[in-house]
Amino acid sequence: MTRKTANDFHPQALKLFDQYVHGQLSRRDFLQRVAGFAAAGVTAEGLLAALSPRFAEATQVKVDDARIKAHFVEFPSPKGYGKARVYLAQPAKAKGKLPTVLVAHENRGLNPHIEDIARRLALAGFIAFAPDALFPLGGYPGDEDKARELFGKLDQAKTHEDFLAAEDYLKHLPEGNGKVGVVGFCYGGGIANFLATRVSDLAAAVPFYGAQPSAEDAAKIKAQLQLHYAEKDERITSGWPAYEQALKAAGVKYQAYIYPGVEHGFNNDTTPRYDEAAAKLAWQRTIEFFNKHLRT
Known part of the structure; x- marks a missing residue:
C-alpha cells in the first residue's frame, strides 16, 4: 500500500x-x-x-532493540498530581555519565510514537525521559480518541508541575551528567517553551510547533533555544513573529526554522501530515543542537 x-x-x-x-x-x-x-x-x-496515526508502520526503534534499555519510572510530584510516571530510555552500554533529554508528548499522552522518539534519542547517546501527562487519569489508554477525551480533563496547572518535577528528577539522575534538554511536539512544544521560562538552568529547549509564552515570560529564558515551525501551520506559526521580537528584546539566544510547504505535525511519521525531508532535517538539527549544548 x-x-x-x-x-x-x-x-x-x-x-x-x-x-x-x-x-x-x-x-x-x-x-x-x-x-x-x-x-x-x-x-x-x-x-x-x-x-489517524499508524504506530506500528512508523516505528523506527523496536521496544526490544538490544542497543537500548527502557523501562517506566514513577516518582513524587508534590505540587502536581502527587505522582508522575515516565518512560526512560538509554543506551544499553555507555561509558561515563550521559546528557539527558526530557521528551514532551503531543496532546494525546505517552503514545507509542513518543516512546519511539525516546528510543531514537537513546540510540543517539542520550538518556531520554518521556513523562505521561495522562498518568493521573490512568495513563495513555491505547486509543487516540479516548486519549483526546482524557486530555481535556487534565488540570493544566498540576500537569505543568508534573513536568517541572520530571525535569528536576532527570537533572539529578545518577547516570546523567546534570545537563538537561527538552524536546516537545505540538502540546509538548508548548511545554518545552514553558520549561524554558521556569527552569533557569535548563541547558537547551527544542519546541516543535509549540505554543509560545508571553513576552513577559519569554524574557525569563536562559536556555539555548532551537525552534521548528511549519509554514502551513497558521494556528501556531502566526505567533512566531511576536515571540521572536520578545526573544530579541531579552537577548535570548535562539535558532528558528520555518519549513516551507509543510503542515503542523510534520515530524510525526505516524500520520499523513509527516514530511520526510523536513522531519529528517529538523531531527538532524535537533541532535546536533543537543550534542553541542548538553555534552560540554
Whole structure:
C-alpha cells in the first residue's frame, strides 16, 4: 500500500482535522463537516481513519532493540498530581555519565510514537525521559480518541508541575551528567517553551510547533533555544513573529526554522501530515543542537 501524504487530502480537510485533534471540533462535528472533502468512494469515517496515526508502520526503534534499555519510572510530584510516571530510555552500554533529554508528548499522552522518539534519542547517546501527562487519569489508554477525551480533563496547572518535577528528577539522575534538554511536539512544544521560562538552568529547549509564552515570560529564558515551525501551520506559526521580537528584546539566544510547504505535525511519521525531508532535517538539527549544548 502506498503511504498517503498531506498532498493526498483536500487542504480544508487537513484544517478540520487539525481542529478536531486540538479539541476545537467534536468527532461528530468533524465527520459532518469533512464529508464534503472526502474523495469519491471514501466515507468521512474512512477519511478520519486515513488521517489517524499508524504506530506500528512508523516505528523506527523496536521496544526490544538490544542497543537500548527502557523501562517506566514513577516518582513524587508534590505540587502536581502527587505522582508522575515516565518512560526512560538509554543506551544499553555507555561509558561515563550521559546528557539527558526530557521528551514532551503531543496532546494525546505517552503514545507509542513518543516512546519511539525516546528510543531514537537513546540510540543517539542520550538518556531520554518521556513523562505521561495522562498518568493521573490512568495513563495513555491505547486509543487516540479516548486519549483526546482524557486530555481535556487534565488540570493544566498540576500537569505543568508534573513536568517541572520530571525535569528536576532527570537533572539529578545518577547516570546523567546534570545537563538537561527538552524536546516537545505540538502540546509538548508548548511545554518545552514553558520549561524554558521556569527552569533557569535548563541547558537547551527544542519546541516543535509549540505554543509560545508571553513576552513577559519569554524574557525569563536562559536556555539555548532551537525552534521548528511549519509554514502551513497558521494556528501556531502566526505567533512566531511576536515571540521572536520578545526573544530579541531579552537577548535570548535562539535558532528558528520555518519549513516551507509543510503542515503542523510534520515530524510525526505516524500520520499523513509527516514530511520526510523536513522531519529528517529538523531531527538532524535537533541532535546536533543537543550534542553541542548538553555534552560540554
